[in-house]
Amino acid sequence: MTMKQSFGLGCALLGAIGLTNAADAAEQITFVSQGGAYQQAQTVAILDPSAKKLGITINQDSIPDAWPAIKTQVGSGKPIWDVVDTPTGNCLRGGEQGLMEKLDFSKIPNGAAMPEAYRSPYSVSYEFYSSVLSYSQKTFPKDAPNSWADFWDVKKFPGRRALRNHPFATLEAALMADGVAPDKLYPLDVDRAFKKLEEIKPHITVWWTSGAQSAQLLNDGEVDMEMAWNGRVSAVAKEGAKVSFTYNQGILQSTSLCILKGAPNLATAVKFLNEAVDPVHQANLPLNIDYGPGNPKAFETGVIKPERAAQLPSEPANAAKQALMSYAWWSSSAGEAAEKRWASFMQK
């Protein structure tokens, strides 16, 4: 085939794709989440019911870290995704950099009804998870560590430790270990946090980088206590590992939904966003996975049984024991400077 012919064929193919899209003009959006068991659970609890109720098609894509792709897609001027489920910080940072659509909450009543701390001009909370202190019940059959001060106390609680190789939640934990109250954390005293981290650094065996890795460390007895995400610990515990965790001084974190600037199906995306935080859909999520609903009204629907609610990070009583991460602080210039400082802290 000559180059001209192949070029022609390519154009014909592209044309054909364009035509089928036009013919299939029912409303649709492309939704992106983080994959795995989590995306499966939300498909059952939220995505399929929302698609049915709104009469739209939800195309799914998944990526563990959406940020670089968001940046390139919007940067190119022709994003192909509409709605992303991503750590709330990405939505805020994206909003500031002009990568996200500003939301009109008059079109998102379910979002407007949520507490202000749970939303931003660019996003609504979608689900909550928590960075908790978890430990091996084999090493600590009784008198388990129950606070970050205990985690830092290597004399009273000897054992191998792991922390996440990331400043999020780690700096908060360090400050709580140093005596700062969970509701007085922000703005973070970064110097004090790093000073406290230097103290524990020689006792950290592994600085983990993925949730799977953290679960495996605990499961294999490679470490005796670590900071980990609540869902990872309970998954390992369900499989029979002798591990547990406490919500005390946990750091409550969220992913949020936000819409890419110039999203191809903007109007439908907004409709979906409202539907996705509907209290009933939200209440169905924790029946499928160990994450808490982003909309606290979900706990009032009666869908979540009290004993189940007690296990969830965003259940009001559990939330009260924890610190709510301030993504606004983390996406401020002070927060970004702290993130950069992390790299030199790790390599020293």
Place this chain on the structure above:
Amino acid sequence: MLALVSPALLVILALIVLPVGWLAWQSIYHDGFTLENYRRVFTEDIYWRSFALTFEISLAVTLIALLLGYPVAYLANSLPKGWSILILSLVVLPFWTSVLVRAYAWLALLQRTGVINQFLRYLDVISEPLALVHNTFGTVVATVHILLPFMVLPLYATMQKIPGDLMQAGASLGASPSLTFMRVFLPLSLPGVLAGCTMVFVLCLGFYITPELLGGGRTVMVSMLVSRNVELYNQFGAASAVAVVLLLSVLAIFFVVSRFISLDRVLGQK
């Protein structure tokens, strides 16, 4: 001819030249022309440390792979055909297993409750588990395993081309086997040594998954620096600059090595 290869050339252009060019462009252009990213790569401590560590690990891995790989290639070359096929298959088979799977396999072997520590404790050789992984040691062990085929295969290819008569000639002139090896075989196998070492060294420079999983978070190799700059610090320019410096180091190594031997003759068996 040109018409025939042009689709392939276009693919190469689209998939390699454009992205790499875009990468290089990003490292020097951000709201205007800037060398800031390179200034930081060459002056800031953490970059230096990471590059130094990467070169150290690559050097260690290359030397260990050579010490382990040379006898294997020699054996495969000198044994009868059936045996040499068996040895080479044993070298190549793990090659088809995913790097990720092999990293986890090493974790299962080396960790505190892993096979090796359990066994040593069972034998009462040690009372406390050894720290075999989540450090540089574990990283080097696993990387050597993954890169060993890249050492053995070029060595074997070179050894195959050394005429057996030369060894016999040496023996007929009264040289002992070890003298023939030192004076005849070893010098003739040097192009393979150089090719193997280059392959292993260069591949090791870009290693990512293995140090990420087995390094315990402290073994920060250059590729991890690239990913962290994008993921954690949202600095595409800095990441691009690091990647460009790494790419240029690799090209420089290839250039220097190709002055001494024809790499494609050893690797491509022309």
